[in-house]
Amino acid sequence: MRARQLFNLLMREAGIGLALALMAALFSIFAPRFASLANLTNIFTQISINTVISVGMTFVILLGGIDLSVGSVLALATVVGGLVITHEGWPATLAVPAAVAASMAVGMLCGLFNGAVSERWKIHSFIVTLGMLNIARGAALEISNSRTIFSFPESFNDVGSMTVAGIPIIFLIAVLAVAAGRFILQRTVFGRKIYAIGNNEEAVRLSGHAPWRTKVAAYTVCGAMVGVAAVMYMMRLNIASPILGSGFELNAIAAVVIGGTSMSGGKGSMVGTFLGACIMGVLNNGLLLLGMGDFARLMVTGLIIVVAVVIDKYRARAFVQTSFEPGRQA
């Protein structure tokens, strides 16, 4: 059973894994500095924040929803966290945990709002989170007086640049988030309900469940991951700013989709999302080392997203054709 699960996992993710390996191989050949340890560390650091947001986004997209507000909510969470952490007279031992808690709380509250509103009034999350995108951005600008917050405690800033056995701690947090997300999706009742609802919400409802509870919880989880990402951001750059995070939602959605998760919900995996985030990071970094300019890079990464989805379509079709057998058991 275990062996079979592992085999299935490999088969499912093989396509993306292969693409990632191929890409890394090509860059190693053509961009001399790509394969250096320093550069790998660099990539790990760069993809960490997007990975954590993408983990949250995976929960929402598996339900057939979307969260466009993650970038703005991230900014709001850093601003709130930044104000708490720089609170005058609080020692670092109090200010740091309080700031982490505050950032997480902001993320979760925004997620809760997204989920509760879209479920209570049956509005597509696209619209609700589009609203939240503006609400959170406005709130961040308002409470920070549109100023950047800095001079955090040294001990806090240090964590952001710490490494364990050469691996940035910030990347370890991201890997931990992926592992936790995978565990929740694969092993818990909550995860099972997410897949089931993403596939057929009405069947789940008629089986005696209240899908709205699961859905609101999933949006809240997504918000919590944004809170974690906000803390990571503050650790790494040692600032909190109301204008950061724009476009983060698109990067997260791209990672999830490249990772093979279906936009209509029900199909996808956390490992896929992680590989999707890696592909985005490797591509960006590799093209930069090849000397490609920002604008051209933007075009190439955009193209890759489209190509990834097209490939996924073919993969899905091949799967359906071999496994579908009308009228009798395979």
Place this chain on the structure above:
Amino acid sequence: MTPAAPSPALELQGITKRFPGVVALDRVDLAIRQGEVHVLVGQNGAGKSTLVKLLCGVHAPDEGRMLLDGAPYAPRSTLAAIRAGLRVVYQELNLLPYLSVAENILFERLPRRLGVVDFRALERQAEALLAEVGLEVSPRARVETLGVAQMQLVEIARAISSRSRVLILDEPTATLTPREIGRLFEIVARLKARGVTVIYISHRLQELFEVGDRITVLRNGRTVETLPARETGIPRIVKLMVGKEMGDEHPFHAEIRPGAELLRVEGLRRRGSPHEVSFALHRGELLGVAGLVGSGRTETLRALFGADPRAGGRILRDGREVEIGSPRDAVRHGLSFLTEDRKAQGLILDMTCAVNVTLTDLARVARAGLLQEEAERAAAGELVEELAIKTPSVDQLARNLSGGNQQKLVIAKWLFRRAEVLLFDEPTRGIDVGARAEIYALLWRLAAEGKGIVIVSSDLPELLGICHRILVFSNGRITGDVPRSEFGQERILALAYQEYIHRAPPVPAAAG
């Protein structure tokens, strides 16, 4: 066969189609005559669906060849098949819900003027076609506002509009009431008179003799025999289908008698309906629910189960009043609901059998919110074995099971929950004779265990055969509560039509 026999309109010669692991069609020979109504029968998995898919260009045969009017016929797509003059009206409807009836009917050939759609011509043409199939709705009505039976007629009107020479009707009566079936048969007769060749597929054996000229029986991917409809009967066809003699189709077990009251419904009124419904269900009872489509049968079950909003009424379980505002409440009070559309509402097709079975009671296979996978597979495996569900393993996707086995899988879900009250909506629709007999046996076993079962069915002989008692719905209210001693086809039909006699016919807003 006389030498003057009409030439075949469609001929299959040695057709073989393989799928991974199975031979779906095995050297099938078939000759369909010009202008006849040719019936295909066979159990689920006999190869009917595959045959249809080859004819309409979804799949290509691995061996053999097809001839249409004597010329080689090898459609590469559904569109190619339609262009060649062959068209399928599917069991699952393929309509565009947000477009008008007229646009749906004439979608492939919208009349144009100066490059834009000529809506006046469109409506005119659509009206003529609607009249031909006897459907009285405005061509401007949006398809989503129609009932299932009406949609079926729209689908047929669309098929007629393309002047197809060969029309394949796949289970056309599955969702129709007797009256609508009668109308469909008139349409088929009219098409035949126009020289259209019709291939007719149905599980309802009694109607085949009314509509068909010749009947071909398929079994395990082979043609067993082709018989003239007039010279044969149901027992012979069934024997050919299953390969053995079959006993009584509708068993009744007089020794299982209803016991204590299990469920009582008083003054149940669904939102938007003026009628109140009251009835009781007892332990060990099979309670039938008869009535026309749209008479309130499905709607009542849905309101009782909390699936649709309720405007009033009391529900008592074992004599105690319970509050049911959602399916979640209903399930907690031991109710279960097997919907008429098992694919859309009963199962998660792309998840495994095990996942589907345990969905009704995840707490039983979880500890502290963590799924216990071994326990889950074991529990699902027990039920799969108990109900003799044919699947290689509990890890198989529900999608890959045949219709009868999917239905059993839905039943397994509710057995897993240990539901006491089972509400079945059309449990045998689209299911072959063999699987039907198994489902009846299962119903009786559940009754013997003291569970209460409500069965909504459009198949009246079925209800008369297996139920202790039948409730008859007519235009939203219960017009009869008939005990077995007073069963009679005429009696029940009279009750079912009672509320329509001085009124407009039902508007089947939803199937039920």
